[in-house]
Amino acid sequence: MSGLRGLGRALLLFAIRLLFRAAPKPAPKLDPSRIRRVLVVRTDPRVGNVLLTTPLVRALRQGLPGARVDWLVAAGKENLVAGLADRILPFQKRDLFRAPWRFFAFVLALRREGYDVAIDAGHWHAFSFTSLWATRFSGAPVRIGHRRGLSERFLTHEVEHAVEVEREVPAKLELLRPLGIAAAGEGLDTTVDRDPAARALAQQICGAAPAGPLVGLNPGARKADHRWPPEAFAALAVRLRQEVGATSLVLWGPGEEELARAVASASEGAARLAPPTNLAALAAVFRHCALVVTNDTGPMHLAVACGAPVAAVLLAQDGGRWSHRGRFAGVAVRTASPQDVEKVFEAARWLLSGAAAA
Incomplete structure (x- = not known):
């Protein structure tokens, strides 16, 4: 499979060299006072990657008050960021094959918007044909993005990405540089939990918790090597109950119920299993939590966006790249050993004490 993927990538790069000429140089000059329409392109459907783009969009709206800032996001993720740009435009990548007439009608409509600037907000390190293609075919005369692959x-x-910038949010904010716009903070935003039904469900779930801090545990992750073992989460829940009087709520998404049940059943009653929740209800639950302990995954960024203190269990070597400032503690672990559980517990206790910067 990896061989086929590599062959496909090589063929794609060959086609790009044949079909796409490099943008003319010198690049068009930028006068921010004349910018009226901006398009931000972030078509990756993963929750974290959508949320990590919110500081960039916020800075553009504040730095260009006379401009309309639109945001192209993966279809199905609009509710995560509704209202955070002047317009949220859902992008259905699969329409290229399922409904090509609809796909090309969308592209033509996008070009008719007359964007002055389009920004490819994909990862600085990874060439994304979809994101770069959408940026180019927006028709914007000024197209900004990180240098990588065949981006020229x-x-x-x-x-150019600055090697000393290690975290993802500051890396994304590098894209403001050609516009001469200052960042407007690194905090993540979301509006997904504005749904009254989601808030009511969260109140029902969290209102049943006994006295003491409510700690959300998120043992799932899309990548298996990002999952701290369930017995480690269970041992942490026991420590939190014994030493700080906390009640833990085990949260889970599609396909993760068995994993969550394993945490709850091994916790000696210190953790209880949450009912099923969608993203909106999960976000609303996070706003009730005194702390969220989570693997490095989309809900980690969602908890940050909801303002919850977060202790992140970082198993990957590049885990620090996805960390945040403020009430956030990234804990590098390798196993479910008592020593690693102790490290996560100490981070959790520190966050619960309120010592972390808000």
């Missing part, structure tokens, strides 16, 4: 075929202003 799509962009007019390539931004």
Whole structure:
């Protein structure tokens, strides 16, 4: 499978070299006072990658008050960020094959918007044909993005990533550089939990908790090597109950119920299993939590966006890249050993004490 993927990538790069010429140089000059329409392109459907783009969009709206800032996001993720840009435009990548007439009608409508600037907000390190293609075909004369792969075929202003910038949010904010716009903070935003039904469900779930801090445990993750074992989460729940009087609520998403049940059943009654929740209800639950302990995954960023203190269990070597400032503690662990459980517990206790910067 990896061989086929590599062959497909090589063929794609060959086609790009044939079909796309490099953007003309010198690049068009930028006068922010003349910018009226901006398109931010972030078509990755993963929750974390959508949320990690919110500081960039916020800075654009504040730095260009006379401009309309639109955001192209993966279809199905609009509710995560509704209202955070002037317009949220759902992008259905699969329409290219399932409904090509609808796909090309969408592209033509996008070009008719007359964008002055389009920003490819994909990862600085990874070439994304979809994101770069959408940026180029927006029709914007000024196209900004990180320099990687064959980006010169799509962009007019390539931004060199600074190697000393280790975290993802500051890396995303590098894209403001060609516009001369200052960042407007690194905090993540979401509006997904504005749904009254989600708030009511969260109140029902969290209102049943006994006295003491409510700690949300998120033992799931899309990548198996990002999952701290369930017995480690269970041992942590026991420590939290014994030493700080906390009640733990085990949260889970599609396909994770068995994993969550394993945590609850091994916790000696210190943790209880949450009912099924969608993203909106999960976000609303996070707003009730005194602390969220989570693997490095989409809900980690969602908890940050909801303002919850977060202790993140980082098993991957590049885990620090996805960390945040403020009430956030990234804990590098490798096993479910008592020593690693102790490390996560100490981070959790520190956050519960209120010592972390807000």
